[in-house]
Amino acid sequence: MLKLTLKHKVAGLCALAALLPLIVISALTFYKQTTLKTGVIEDMQVLTKGETEKTARIVYKLCEMANRQTAERLDKKMSVARIQLRAIGGLTRSDEPATWKAINPSTGETVKIDLRKMMAGGTWLGMNESTAVESPVIDSLAKTLDCSCSLFQRMNQRGDMLAISTTVRTKDNRRAIGVAIMESPQAGEVNPVFAAVLKGDSYTGRALVAGEWQMAAFEPIWDSPSRKEVIGMIAIGYPMESVYRDTRQIVMSIPVGKTGYVGIIGGKGLQRGHYIISKNGERDGEYIWETRDAQGEPIIRRIVEKAQTTRNGSILYDRYAWMNIGETVPRMKTSALTYFAAWDWVILAGMYEDDYHGVLIKVESAVSRWLRMLALAGAIALIVVVAAATFLARSITAPVENLVNVAQLVAQGNLIEAREKMTAMGKSGKSPEEPPGGAPDDRADETTRLSAAIEKMISDLRSLVGLVQTSCVWLVSSATQMAAASREQESNVASFSAATTQAASSVQEISATSEELARAVQDVKDIATDTATLANSGRSGLEGMENVMNQLADATMTISSKLAVISKKANLISSVVTAISKVADQTNLLSLNASIEAEKAGEQGLGFSVVAREIRRLADQTAAATLDIEQTVTEMQTSVSAGVMEMDKFSQDVRHGVVTVGNISRDLAQIIEKVEDLTPRFEIVNDGMKAQSLGAHQISEAMVFLSEGARKETDSLKQFNEATRQLTDAVHTLQEIAARFKV
Template sequence: MTKISLTDMIAFPIVCQQKGQVAMMKPTLTLKRKIIGLAVLAAVLPVVVMMIFMGSFQSSVSKLASKELSDVAMTNMAQIAKDVYGLCETSNDLIQKKINNGLNVARDVLKQHKGIETGRETVSWDAVNQITKQTRKVELPKLMTGGAWLGQNRNPATPTPIVDEVKHLVGITCTIFQRMNENGDMLRVATNVQDLENRRAIGTYIPAALPDGTANPVIETVMKGQPYRGLAYVVNTWYLTAYEPVKDKAGKIIGMLYVGEKLEAVGSLRKAIQGMKVGKLGYVGVVGGKGEHRGRYIISKDGARDGENIWDQKDIHGNAIIRTLITTALKQPKGESFYHEYIWQNPGDPQPRKKVSSVIYFEPFDWVIVAGTYEDDFFRPVGHVNEMIKSLFLKVLLAGALIILLSVFLAVFLARRLTHPLELTTSLARKIATGDIQQTREELAGAESVRIIQSGDETGELLRAFQTMTGNLDSLIGQVHRSGIQVTTSATEIAASARELEATVAQQAASTTEVTATSREISATADDLAQTMDGVNVSLNETIGMAESGRNDLTHMEMAMRELVKATTSISSKLAVINDRANKISHVVTTINKISDQTNLLSLNAAIEAEKAGEFGRGFSVVAREISRLADQTAIATQDIQQVVAEMQTSVSTGVMEMDKFTDEVRRGVETVSTQSGQLARIIDQVRIHGPQFTAVKDGMYGQSQGAQQISEAMSQLSLAAGQTKESLHEFKLATEQLNEAIGGLQSEVSRFKISS
């Protein structure tokens, strides 16, 4: 079991205190910082969560608003396109009714004039193709009605039968066509339609074939004996028309009767379409779908591009937008719309923008109706929503920052208020740890400490307990100091007495020990001598045998060393021969160096002569350079050989000298071995003489050993008793010394504390 002394018990708290001071030196998170950190965290965490929520909310709202607005915009565009389609249907129905009424009136008027027939006389016409504007001369029979020729009246002020009556009755255009040929080309011979010069547009004809070679649908239908209703290009504009064949009495088609209404005459429809808005900046446009007006703007934004052909217009990516819209629209079922996205730029727009359109085809008018708007137009509310959310986000962020700053301020204030008593307590504890109890008690009696104690909270209770503990500690340390002085005095007196008694016992034990030791030494020496003499006899015999063997070995060694002398002499002579050969090689190398120098000189002269010889000495100059290069290589090689030979001469000379020294040493070794062999023979003879003498000495030693052993046993008992007494006194002395040390340590520790007197 381990013994713990009083000194160890006192030293342990000191060591712990020192370790605690080392630990306190390490940086720690103070209570004030913890309080501030918790308060700031409590303020920051809700703000961060709110910011995350606002970011997520903005993203969700933006996506949802974009989707909903996109759906609404698409639905709105489709509805607008269908509304325009509905307006067109309504207008078409009204116009068709008017055309039907006009056609019925035209039939009645024609009957009243007893129909139309061709006369016997012919008349010349300058027929103009209404599409290509090409003119050709034709001779046609006069077209008669009621026995009178319709004439070639171009003056609107001069009445023309039938057509003017129809216009007067129903207010629509009316034309009588005469068949020009078997193909079915139809020439206007009487009309109330005026051209750009405000004259009756007679002399123009509708070709049976279009410029692309396809059949004109109007002529094709009429030539089949059927009426044609639909959109047709009349002179210089588009009309909603009705055509029906005119036959003679034999039933042969000799012409056709036309009634129609200009699309432009329906001004309310155009205004309605132009006035429609898709979103904020979008509009409705109409382009032609087939035939001559395919890809031509019929209704454009503000009418700025009416009549412009945009069939080949492409976007910035090279896509033929209008072609795609028209061809796709023509493939759709009747009354069905579709959506299309493309890049579009109107004249005057700063840059192209993405446009979304709903497209529908109205066949009676051959209109491709495009209701579209720019994507950023219907996504503008999304931008407003995002801006509002960003503004709200910034406001929340600002409010959060203000809350955090306020929280930090309050946290610092409260942390100081709460931790100040603890800091005061910590300061007092440090002073107690350094031993300044008196100063601690004075500060506890101060006004600030009294205020905290009287506050009644936990910190006040802590300081009150600290005050009581300090008073008790002051009293305890004073009592320990006084008791320590008394114990020190008593321990000093006991230690002095123990030292005197120990000295006396030590002297007695020393004397007894000396006698015992002497007796044991005598006995042991006698035994050792007797045993030694036995060993000596054995060793003498072994020594004699070993000496004989050593003398024989020395003889063999001497013979071997003499042989070694002969060998070293032979090596020295051979090294001398090698040195001589090396000297000869050195002379040869010197000669080669001289020859190389001469060769270099000769090659230099040869090169000079070759230069003088000019073109004839060029080959010789090359040879001279090669000889000079070989001479340089030879000089370098001879220098290397000369260096190797010099090193070999040095090594051989050193070897000869070392072999001479080695030979001398071996000779001296042979002489020494011979001398030692003689001395060893004389030693063997002397050892043999002393053998009987050692036997006599051994017998005397055995008798002395027995007497000394008896004396030793008696003194051992006396020494044992003295040793036990000495050990007891030594332990008592150690105890008193430990007590003094403990009291000294205690007084030293107590002296560190400054207490009240």
């Protein structure tokens, strides 16, 4: 926030209020000016397009109309020509040849060619170049029809035609015979004349006839009388210039906008890029195909190519810079384009953009004049408002500044001077009927009421300060006495409290120690009792064990004796088995010898040999079985003897164990006896300890209570002391403040 005086603030506010609407209006006007200008330009462009389009359409229609009328006229004339040709009996070809020099107009080449003579009613049509000599048929036709007339003879199978008799003249005023019309002079294009005539149809339109561009009607000539083959054609027509002479006059007289005009440029072939109709006909026939604008853009080429994309008089637009003869600077131009295909005309209706600059300038100047007026009005308003505001602000701020001075004096404590100043102000500033210091009237303005209130405040302050200064003196003396007394008492209580705390802590220590001791004794006693119980149960367990061991020793003895019996029996079995195996062995041996003997006996021994073998088989089985038994018995014997040995050892261990257990049991009994003796003594010690602990605890509690009382006393004394000090400080402060005032 800016630091401004009240006066400046009031003046500034007034100025702002006066200027703001003016600034807003100016801004809006400025903004509107831009949109207005854009709108005008857009509207003008739409108008331009409409104007040029309309013109282009009119020209197109004009051309169309001229073309149609000429075509109709020619068709009528052709029907007359047809009747005349029929009247002379048509055209035939004799067998005699004539040599022609055929000129190709597109290349300029000359070819010699022999053609059969073309006859009309027995007369050769001749090879007449001279205009002084009359050509048969053609000249009379031309005279009758009042137009140019030509006869063509077919040159070859392809259909190229040679002008053999014509009224068209060359530049050196000869008849233009020997000029050929070649099929497809330019590759890719079908000559419409050939397309129609070779099919046997007639054709009317723009065409090159004997080296001259004509609006012409063509009709095929059939081989008479068979009418099987097209042998030539007849053409009647007008030169193009005569056809569009009227159209040209009209086109040149059509204005577009203020300075715009209509131009026609050739679109294809030889007339491509040539001015056909220019402004006022000044540049007719000029080759402008390569014309470029400042950027090097080939504008004519662009326009011509663009126009040829239109169909049946549709319109396209182009915008470019163009310079006419007699002008120094090119001007921007907007053109409507269209293409009249029948005549190969590119129609160009153009209008210059600076034609409507006048309107824009008018709009701009109106707006700037308005802005200037606004600025002037603003300046005047500012001067008036600032003068008025300064005067008003001064009348508001003068009394306030005086009051500020008085208030500053009061703040400094200089009440006497403040009162004098107020009195002086009352005399100069107030109306005489209002008493100074009296209750202000409600109707008085704010400044007056404020000064009355300040005056009352000053007088009240004076009486109050006087009272305070007197009271302060005796307050200070009482506070000082109080502080001294309380400090003394505080030191006494503090020393008492310290002594009590020390005693209490000592007693507490004693109490804690004796409690710990009592607990320890109790633990020892418990452990001793547990030991006795455990030892008792151990002894009874050992007794049970001793009994079991004795039983075990007995059982072992029984097992040992039984094992000895088994061993003896096994030995017996073994000897029996041995006996059996001996018998088996003997039997085997016997059977072997028997077999041998039987073999020696030969045939007689055969039966016996079988018996011997059987015996041997039985003996072998017995031996095998015996061997098995023998093995089992041997194993059993080994196991039994091992078992007997083990049992003996075990039995010995058991006996040893019985003795050891007996010893342990005796030792345990002694321990139990001694531990049981200990227990009652522990109990006596424990009881004494408990009694001691309880006494110490009681003392300790009493001490703590005492100490707590002393501490509380100290605290309250301290608080009191603090209060006394604060009181003293407050009184001193009060005294200082009161002293500042000059009463």
